[in-house]
Amino acid sequence: MKTLLLESDEVDEAAQMADIVRAIEQAFGAYERGDAQMPAKSYIDLPQYNGDFRSMPAYLETDEWDAAGLKWVNVHPDNPADHDLPTVLGTMIYSDPETGFPLAIMDGTTLTMKRTGAAAAVATDYLAVEDASSLGIVGAGVQSYTQLEAISAIRPIEEVVVADKDEDRVQRFIDAFGDEFDVRAGSISEAGHCDVLSTVTPVEEPIVTPEDVGEQTHINAMGADAEGKHELSDDLLLEAMIVIDDHKQCTHSGEINVPYGEGTLTDADIDAELGEIVAGVTDGRTDDTGVTVFDSTGLAIQDVAAAHVVYEIALETDVGYEFGMIDAAQ
Incomplete structure (x- = not known):
C-alpha cells in the first residue's frame, strides 16, 4: 500500500471547488450531529523564532464517507523577509480511519485557502439573499481569490467590487478575473453594498x-x-444576525473576540453556529432578516473534509506521487 504525496499545484488541481463546498457543508452538519471529533487546536510557542506551531486533528463521519487527518501549521511572520518563505506553511496528513494508514501527505497551505473559501460559500448559501449577484471583497490578498472562486460556485455572481489600499494588488485581482466577471476597484462602502461582502484583512481597528x-x-x-x-465595528455586529463556526474559537480569536472579551457582545447576541443551520436545527436567512455575519475561524473538520475531496480526485485523475512510506509487512 502506498502513500500519496501531493504538492501545492497538485492539491490545487484536485481541489474541485464545488465538491469541496459540498464536503465542507457535510462536515458542518456532522459536527452539529455529534458525528465528528475535533480536539482543541494546540499550540507550540517559539518566541526565540517569533513563531509558533499549531496542530489541528479531526475525524468526521457523513452518510457517504468518513475521514481523519491532522494539519500541522506554523505562523512565522519573519519568514518572508528573513528566509524567503511564506509566513504560514501547512502540511496535511490524511489517514484511513479504519487502519490508521497515512493515505496522503499534502500541501496544507493551498488546502487551507480552498477550504476557507468553501466555508464562506456554505455560509453564503444559507445566509445571503437567494438572488445574490454582486460580491464585495475588502482585502485583495491571496484569500480574496478563493472567496470569489467559492462563492461564485453557489451564487450567480456577476459584479465584483474590490477594496484595498494597495492598488497593485487590486489590479492583479482584476487581471485574474476580469474576463469572467465585471470586476472593478471601489471603496469599502461600495464593496459593502454588494449582496455579499467578504472581509479578508488582518486589521485590529474595525474598518x-x-x-x-x-x-x-x-x-x-x-x-x-x-x-x-x-x-x-461593534455597532454593525450588534445590529446583525451573527453566525459563528465554533464558539470557543470565535470568542477567543474570531471576529467577535474583541467585543466579546470586553462584554460589549455576549452569547445572547450570537444567533447560531453554522452547523446548526446546516443540520436544520435553526433557520438561516428568512424574508425579514437584515444584515448577516458569518464569523469564520477555520476548523480542523474543514481541512479533513477538503483533504478527502482532494485525495479522491487525485486518485481518479492520477495526480501526485506514490511512495512506500510504511512497510505493510511489518
Whole structure:
C-alpha cells in the first residue's frame, strides 16, 4: 500500500471547488450531529523564532464517507523577509480511519485557502439573499481569490467590487478575473453594498461600519484569526444576525473576540453556529432578516473534509506521487 504525496499545484488541481463546498457543508452538519471529533487546536510557542506551531486533528463521519487527518501549521511572520518563505506553511496528513494508514501527505497551505473559501460559500448559501449577484471583497490578498472562486460556485455572481489600499494588488485581482466577471476597484462602502461582502484583512481597528453595508448584505468575516483582530465595528455586529463556526474559537480569536472579551457582545447576541443551520436545527436567512455575519475561524473538520475531496480526485485523475512510506509487512 502506498502513500500519496501531493504538492501545492497538485492539491490545487484536485481541489474541485464545488465538491469541496459540498464536503465542507457535510462536515458542518456532522459536527452539529455529534458525528465528528475535533480536539482543541494546540499550540507550540517559539518566541526565540517569533513563531509558533499549531496542530489541528479531526475525524468526521457523513452518510457517504468518513475521514481523519491532522494539519500541522506554523505562523512565522519573519519568514518572508528573513528566509524567503511564506509566513504560514501547512502540511496535511490524511489517514484511513479504519487502519490508521497515512493515505496522503499534502500541501496544507493551498488546502487551507480552498477550504476557507468553501466555508464562506456554505455560509453564503444559507445566509445571503437567494438572488445574490454582486460580491464585495475588502482585502485583495491571496484569500480574496478563493472567496470569489467559492462563492461564485453557489451564487450567480456577476459584479465584483474590490477594496484595498494597495492598488497593485487590486489590479492583479482584476487581471485574474476580469474576463469572467465585471470586476472593478471601489471603496469599502461600495464593496459593502454588494449582496455579499467578504472581509479578508488582518486589521485590529474595525474598518466596516453599519453605514458601509446594505440592508440585507451578508458578510463573511474571514480576516480575524488571532486575539485583537477586528474588522467589523461593534455597532454593525450588534445590529446583525451573527453566525459563528465554533464558539470557543470565535470568542477567543474570531471576529467577535474583541467585543466579546470586553462584554460589549455576549452569547445572547450570537444567533447560531453554522452547523446548526446546516443540520436544520435553526433557520438561516428568512424574508425579514437584515444584515448577516458569518464569523469564520477555520476548523480542523474543514481541512479533513477538503483533504478527502482532494485525495479522491487525485486518485481518479492520477495526480501526485506514490511512495512506500510504511512497510505493510511489518
